[in-house]
Amino acid sequence: MAPRSISRAAEAGPRIATAHDVARLAGVSQSAVSRAFTAGASISPETRDKVAEAARKLGYRPNLVARSLITRRSHVIGVAMAYLENQFYPRALEALSQAFSTRGYQVMLFTGKPGASSDPMLEEMLRHKVDALVMASASLSSRFDVECQNAGIPVVLMNRRTESRSISSITSDNRQGGALIAAFLAAGGHRHLAFMAGSENSSTSQDREEGFTHALAAHGLGTPRRVVGLYDFDQAAAAMRSLLSAPERPDAVFCANDHMALAAINVARAEFGLEVGREISIVGFDDAGPAAWPVFGLTTYAQPLRAMVEEVVAATCARLSDPTSQAVRTIVPGWLAVRSSARLPPVGLTVRDGLTTWMPPEV
Amino acid sequence: MAPRSISRAAEAGPRIATAHDVARLAGVSQSAVSRAFTAGASISPETRDKVAEAARKLGYRPNLVARSLITRRSHVIGVAMAYLENQFYPRALEALSQAFSTRGYQVMLFTGKPGASSDPMLEEMLRHKVDALVMASASLSSRFDVECQNAGIPVVLMNRRTESRSISSITSDNRQGGALIAAFLAAGGHRHLAFMAGSENSSTSQDREEGFTHALAAHGLGTPRRVVGLYDFDQAAAAMRSLLSAPERPDAVFCANDHMALAAINVARAEFGLEVGREISIVGFDDAGPAAWPVFGLTTYAQPLRAMVEEVVAATCARLSDPTSQAVRTIVPGWLAVRSSARLPPVGLTVRDGLTTWMPPEV
DNA sequence: ACAGGTGTTGCATACGTATGCATTGTGGAG
DNA sequence: CTCCACAATGCATACGTATGCAACACCTGT
Incomplete structure (x- = not known):
């Protein structure tokens, strides 16, 4: 090992400085060098300065791999x-x-x-x-x-x-978010709802669906139609296609996240010529970047x-x-970021800092 | 150090197994353990199996930190x-x-x-x-x-x-990409071109601009109007606003990347009511995900x-x-992914695997 | 002047692994 | 049967740093 590393160093030029090198140059022990780089260690200002100066000259940098080994961090x-x-x-x-x-x-x-x-x-x-x-x-x-x-x-x-x-x-708050969206869509006068799930084994999708479905029931709306988008753009697009091709077309779709909601908007607008927000409402969950882009104007539950x-x-x-x-x-x-992709309810909207949100009027 | 680590181990339950522990259990030396985990090392199959068995029992995993320290990798x-x-x-x-x-x-x-x-x-x-x-x-x-x-x-x-x-x-090929886009827009009959730069110190933006500008000149079109979007969505949107508010509005805008081009489409469509691809052409660079989304249909130079x-x-x-x-x-x-955000030239389009591209008819 | 405390310093060792070297065992060629 | 080549193994050491411990200097209070 030693001979190899020496020959490697020889061919690679000056070896990388270690704490020992710094110690030698500064005329102190390696311990002192270590302490100079450790906040709160017991070391005099003079020594610390000597070490700092030597370290600067040599371009010394503590080796975090070695440090990890000894500190177990x-x-x-x-x-x-x-x-x-x-x-x-x-x-x-x-x-x-x-x-x-x-x-x-x-x-x-x-x-x-x-x-x-x-x-x-x-x-x-x-x-x-x-x-x-x-x-x-x-x-x-x-x-x-x-x-x-x-x-x-x-x-x-x-x-x-x-x-x-x-x-x-x-x-x-995935459950509460789903419930809030149900209340929002109910207040907007929607009657035929649909839910687009993510992955079946995703707790997040489950929670959002539960909150949504329970709240819909509480508002006297039946169980929503259900499709699965697997959190994937193409799968979500296909799911949206099947929803819009069905004899009884939903008037509102809640997608378990924005990524699928954006796919849904694409399909509704580009393939079915629907005006999203008027002829069909689409709501997402996340408030990731593109949701706020004007061409989408996605109404969505904002995760902070x-x-x-x-x-x-x-x-x-x-x-x-x-x-x-x-x-x-x-x-x-979180909170409901209200934009243009879903029909607005007559009451409950508030604007703050240019952002629109909605709260159910009565508790 | 030693006493501390012992007390820590005591309070944390069974220590994490090391190569020494495995060696002891397998009745071999630590070197043998090391060699058992090193492909191509000199070790007999029997020893390797003994070590593997002991390692399995102890849940041993080689410590890559320690390995890094010694191998310098x-x-x-x-x-x-x-x-x-x-x-x-x-x-x-x-x-x-x-x-x-x-x-x-x-x-x-x-x-x-x-x-x-x-x-x-x-x-x-x-x-x-x-x-x-x-x-x-x-x-x-x-x-x-x-x-x-x-x-x-x-x-x-x-x-x-x-x-x-x-x-x-x-x-x-940033230069060639910029040039290809210039040729494409020229062939599409555009006459008032604009370029939206990224950051001024970005070599990538510079190269794309150079290729674009040189090729425009070669096609007898003057220097394009130039704005700066700093690769940022909001900055790009603002730059697009200034372009579209100017007395002489460009009929085509080449944005140094897709991210800015998407911002440009948003502004053109949502704020100025323009039909992108007919009233104004917008071209990007990258072919990142959303470029292919139907609502954008962004024509762009595809980076592989x-x-x-x-x-x-x-x-x-x-x-x-x-x-x-x-x-x-x-x-x-790369290649030019032709979609709907820019007016099409009369000739030179080819379709392959459902993707449309364009090559300049003559060399 | 002396005892005791406080703050600095160096020595030695440990972290967990890889590997050069020496040693041993084994088989085959002569 | 002898000798050599080669594979397998263990011993010892090195990687670069942190830290317990002991030694020491210096200062303060009595």
Whole structure:
């Protein structure tokens, strides 16, 4: 090993400076160098300055790999996320990366093979000794839970929940959102409703559907027609086609997320020539970027991205600083962003900062 | 250290198994365990099986942090990417992550503070000992170059280029793409052209503009009007507003990327009531997801995402396996995806697999 | 002047793995 | 039967850093 690394260094020019090199140049011990780079360590200002000067001369940078090995903290958070064609996720990813980096963590991205089990991904994450896992996609197997608990790694779900008591989850109020949309559409005078589900095993889609369906019943409207879009643009388009081709066409469609709602609008407008918002109402969930674009004007339940990300980061860091703390199950409230893709109810609309929202008139 | 880690282990339950634990259980040396997990190492099948069995019992996983320290290879690629609201980038990120993971590398994501210098990001990447850098956004300072060369870390740019001879870059044919669009619009009978630039310091925007402008001149059309959209949706919308409010309105606008072109379509249609493709032509560059959505039908120069990602990964791995190899400068050819956002020329259109493209009739 | 406290420093070791080297065992060629 | 080649294995060490511990200097209060 030693001879090889020497020869490699020889061919690659000057070796990368280590704490020992800095120590030698500064005339102190390696410990002093380490302490100079550790906030709150016991070291005199003079020594710290000597070290800083030597480090500057040598272009020294602490090796975080070596540090990780000894401190047993990699300061790396594994983020599992696929399905990046849904704008909500890239934004979430960017925000997560920002927020974690503010607290001294970097994000390692795991996308997993499309359609594959999440287990190989888990394996890879554990080998890399990530400090924590944020799962924003992929359904977890039961192994996931126990393996992470054995490894002592906190797991935080974003935008989905689980039964496990040891895993934290941050979601928006999916049930209440679905219910609010039901009330909104009922107040708008719609009578033939439809729901487009995401994946069948998605807790998020289930919750939104439940809230929607229950509230519809409470408003005296029957069970909505149901199609499945699998969170996929093309699948959603096909589902929308089948809805609009049916003899009894719905007058309002609630899609389990914006990505599918945008597909629905595309089909309704481009293939069926419908004027969305007048001849048919389409409502989504997320308020991802394009929803607000004028050509769509998608009415949707807005998930507060920044707030959710903050909660994810807070939950992660909490469990990192106190491993005995309980997993949390946080529900962040959202609101209904009212635009033009759905017929408006006569009352209940309010405008604030140029954004329109709606609340049911009576409780 | 030792007493602390013992007490920590005690409170956290069974310690995470190491190669030593496996060795003890299997009745072999730690070296044997290491070799059992190293492809091509000198070890007998029997020993390998014994080790595998013991490892299975203990739930052993090789610690990649420790491995990185000794092999000086982290198997982590730093990917710098911001601007994820432009759909092109999330897709690229997903594809990069997939492709690298196929070759045994994981992706660490660096987004950088919006608007900040890339230097702190670089610092963080070097501390984490990434094996290579893929830069798909952020403009690099000159420090970047030398620091990475000192550290012996290959740098590969995606979708941008640089003067430095030591940095690889993968782009599509931006000049030719701009020229092709000019020819296409000229053939379509447009006479008052405009160009919407991205960022002024973006090589990509510059190249597309150059190709566009030169080819326009060759077709006897004057210098196009020029506005700046800074690759930003709202800025692009504002730029489009100014174009359409001017006394002499252009009959075709070439936007330096799709993201801005989509903003332009939104403004033209929703604010000015124009029928895009008939009253005004709008062309983009990228062929990111929404360009193909029916409501946009954006005519755009298609960058072959998969091919570009493959080239990026190939270039990265090439320099990793042979550090003395030269940096490459690869240009991946694209093609013009013709849809409905721009008036069609009378000749030159061809359809293949349901996709329409266009080539200039004569050379 | 002396005892005790406080703040700095270096030494030694540990983190978990990979690998050069020496040693051993095994089989085949002569 | 001898010798050599080669495969398999263990020992020892190295990667670069953090930190417990002991040694030490310096200061304060009596």
